[in-house]
Amino acid sequence: MRNFSILLVFLFFTFGCFRTSTSTSTSCDLPEQGDCKVLPRQVKENSNWDITCYSAYYLFIKKNPSPCQRHFNSDFQYCMEKLKGALTASNKKQKDLYSLMGTPDTIITPEDLRMLKIPRDEVLSKAKKQLATAPNKTYHIYFWRGWHDYLYFEIEKNQIVYSNWYYAYE
Numbered sequence: 001m002r003n004f005s006i007l008l009v010f011l012f013f014t015f016g017c018f019r020t021s022t023s024t025s026t027s028c029d030l031p032e033q034g035d036c037k038v039l040p041r042q043v044k045e046n047s048n049w050d051i052t053c054y055s056a057y058y059l060f061i062k063k064n065p066s067p068c069q070r071h072f073n074s075d076f077q078y079c080m081e082k083l084k085g086a087l088t089a090s091n092k093k094q095k096d097l098y099s100l101m102g103t104p105d106t107i108i109t110p111e112d113l114r115m116l117k118i119p120r121d122e123v124l125s126k127a128k129k130q131l132a133t134a135p136n137k138t139y140h141i142y143f144w145r146g147w148h149d150y151l152y153f154e155i156e157k158n159q160i161v162y163s164n165w166y167y168a169y170e
Contacts (some may be wrong), residue, residue: 052100055100057075057079058080058083061075069144083101086100087160088160092159094158108124108139108141110138113131120147121147121168124139127154136156139154147168149167150165151166152164
């Protein structure tokens with residue numbers, strides 16, 4: 001079953017992940033999961049990748065986790081950072097976020113914040129204090145290393161208004 005999944009991902013990357021351009025189109029090559037020290041360099045040196053390639057690789061890693069993804073500056077974190085940059089660079093909407101990163105690991109709504117007695121970190125503490133001025137803002141959280149380190153997007157009226165990382169520094 002695992003070999004079949006790898007074959008499907010390979011076929012997707014070979015035939016399905018192309019950068020559209022007026023002059024040329026290039027495909028993104030899927031690095032093999034292996035040595036934790038080699039993999040991030042392979043991803044970063046892939047200058048022909050566009051944002052859809054980073055998205056596809058991020059979603060692949062998320063579905064096929066490895067111990068390598070927990071390392072600082074890993075390919076998983078690097079892909080998340082590239083996606084964050086693309087999603088906050090211009091007026092992107094919630095549907096763009098879901099299209100590139102899939103559904104979030106968790107969504108914190110204003111009602112969740114109202115019921116929260118003790119916020120677990122400074123991101124949620126700040127969000128709780130902003131309830132009066134931003135009553136419709138939701139926080140879409142994508143885990144890198146669970147609740148220890150995550151990427152969050154503030155969404156208001158289906159528009160991405162802010163994104164940042166939370167690091168526990170543990």
